[in-house]
Amino acid sequence: MEHTPVLLGECIEGLDIKPGGVYVDGTFGCGGHAGEIVKRLKSGRLIAIDRDDGAVRQAGALLREYEDRLHFISGNFRDIHSILDRLGVGLVDGMLFDLGVSSPQLDEGGRGFSYMHNARLDMRMDRQGEITAFDIINTWPEDKLRGLFYEYGEERYAPLIARAIVRKRAEGTVETTFDLNAVIVSAIPAAARREAQHPSKRCFQALRIAVNDELGSIADMLNSVPHRLKTGGRLCVISFHSLEDRLVKKAFASFAKGCVCPKDFPVCVCGMKPVLKLITKRPLTPGAGEAESNPRSRSAKLRIAERV
DSSP: OOOOOTTHHHHHHHHTOOTTOEEEESOOTTSHHHHHHHTTOSSOEEEEEESOTHHHHHHHHHHHHTTTTEEEEESOGGGHHHHHHHHTOOOEEEEEEEOSOOHHHHHOGGGOOOTTSOOBSOOOSSTTOSOOHHHHHHHSOHHHHHHHHHHHHOOTTHHHHHHHHHHHHHHSOOOBHHHHHHHHHHHSOHHHHTSSSOTTHHHHHHHHHHHTTHHHHHHHHHHHGGGGEEEEEEEEEEEOSHHHHHHHHHHHHHHHHOOOSOTTOSSOOSOOOOOEEESOSSOBOOOHHHHHHOGGGTTOEEEEEEEO
16 A cells, blocks of 8 residues: 555645755655655755664665755664764754554554554564564563553453453464454454454554554653754654654643743742744644545644744
8 A cells, every 4th residue: 555644735834844954754654754845955954764674665766866965864763862963963943753653564464563464463663673562462461461452552341352362372372463353353342343443453553552662752752852953943743543642742732831830839930941832732633635535644633833
């Protein structure tokens, strides 16, 4: 399936690109957003980052076409400070982070991300990572699995599913995505199997988040990036589920507020000033046309802030 960049027009408008500016695409993926950013640069520069080794291959065509203004880095956006320091870059004019899993990751059956393709449980974005979904499913105790599915997947049947996995493990290892899907489907009530959302979606999401420490990476990135923006520089973040959006919303609000003194203090004594101002009071979401043509965009939320 061809990858379609989500909220592309809104991101480009939100970044307010200057032809001579320096920008960061912290989640290069298939290069959809990066391609639109880099073509608007003249003397400027785009630093593209991705932790997935498959993105290196995707970057090839863009790198050849825009070699004078595109720099690709294989790495994790949580390390944005060290990446920019290594490149000798101080402050930048804008940053974009699309927190979603790219279509090729989901559609490449061998990666073990999807319940729609049979493959060994893996789910690592960085294939040098130490922990896989197989490790979690086959070694974590029942209470830890239950907490994982409930917290990261918001799965209401987490206790039933965790118990079923442990029972299945007594017979042998849970090897593949189809093995796990079968356990999940058998564990939940019949009525839940008939719901519009696939029965395994929430658990597979939870596993992917845990394997890649996605929420930890997002939190580290959000704490760092405002301090690497020039005054007037824009920060655009696209999230796809409530856990991600909650982190983005909270971080933006905290940086926009500045002062952390208790509300009953008559005057500010902490001395902290706002670092960001909110460009979007509420997140931007795909219009009806985009949601229909690209179903994977339907849950996307774009928040934009500016360095003050």
